Amino acid sequence: MVDYQMxxxxxxxxxxxxxxxxxxxxxxxxxxxxxxxxxxxxxIENAAYPVCLCAERSALAAAWSAGETEFVAIAVVADTPGPxxxxxxxxxxxxxxxxxxxxxxxNLADQTQPTTPRELLPGGFARESLTAxx
Ligand SMILES: O=c1ccn([C@H]2C[C@H](O)[C@@H](CO)O2)c(=O)[nH]1
Ligand SMILES: [Zn+2]
Numbered sequence: 697m698v699d700y701q702m703x704x705x706x707x708x709x710x711x712x713x714x715x716x717x718x719x720x721x722x723x724x725x726x727x728x729x730x731x732x733x734x735x736x737x738x739x740i741e742n743a744a745y746p747v748c749l750c751a752e753r754s755a756l757a758a759a760w761s762a763g764e765t766e767f768v769a770i771a772v773v774a775d776t777p778g779p780x781x782x783x784x785x786x787x788x789x790x791x792x793x794x795x796x797x798x799x800x801x802x803n804l805a806d807q808t809q810p811t812t813p814r815e816l817l818p819g820g821f822a823r824e825s826l827t828a829x830x
Contacts, residue, residue, distance in 0.1 A: 700800050700808075703728055703771040708804070710736035710751065711773055717741060723751035723774045727759050730766035735759035752786040756793055767794040773802040779809035787817040795820070 703726050711724025718741045725737040737755025741748045752772055759767065770790070774780035779801035782790070790799065790813035799816065801809040814820070 698728060698769045698798065700769070700771065703734070703769060704773060704800060704802050704806070704808070706734050706736060707751075707771040707773040707802070710738045710755070712738075714738040714751065715740045718743075718745065718748075721774065723772065723780060725751040725755040725770060725772045727755045727770040728768040729759050729764035730768055731764060733759075733762075733764060735762065735764065750783060750786050752782055753789050756789065760793065765793075767797045769798040769800065770794075771800040771802060773804065776803045779803055779807055782816060784817075787813060788820060791817045791820040791822070795822075 706726035707724040710726055711722050714722035716722050716739060723739045727735050735755050735758040737751045737758060739749060739751045740754060755770065772780055772782060780803060795814045796812050799811050799813060801811060
């Protein structure tokens with residue numbers, strides 16, 4: 697059984713490390729991998745705005761680059777009126793690596809919405825969508 701409360705607490709502490717001088721909107725994420733490890737992610741912004749990195753991609757990249765490529769669940773949290781809504785780029789990123797991974801969207805008041813990347817990105821572009829045209 698996944699301890700979602702624990703995962704959410706990890707996402708909240710990751711959120712405190714967000715670097716957000718531009719938006720002032722802090723997001724945290726925590727991903728549990730198959731080996732039982734937890735990787736943190738936070739959004740890291742940039743003066744060149746499109747370079748901003750979201751919390752979700754930051755957490756998954758940290759896990760993946762540590763050799764942890766099987767994801768059990770991810771929690772994402774922000775100080776939003778309801779559970780945070782991941783951006784389109786993160787939906788696509790999560791869809792590639794773990795389309796059916798449980799995703800817990802949350803806010804600081806512990807309002808939560810369980811979902812999956814597949815649910816968050818209907819008709820998402822996948823490896824099978826790539827066909828050679830030469
Ligand atoms: O799910 C989300 C939504 C937004 N952001 C970040 C990107 C940017 O730094 C800031 C404002 O969009 O929030 C995330 O990290 N995750
Ligand atoms: Zn994003």
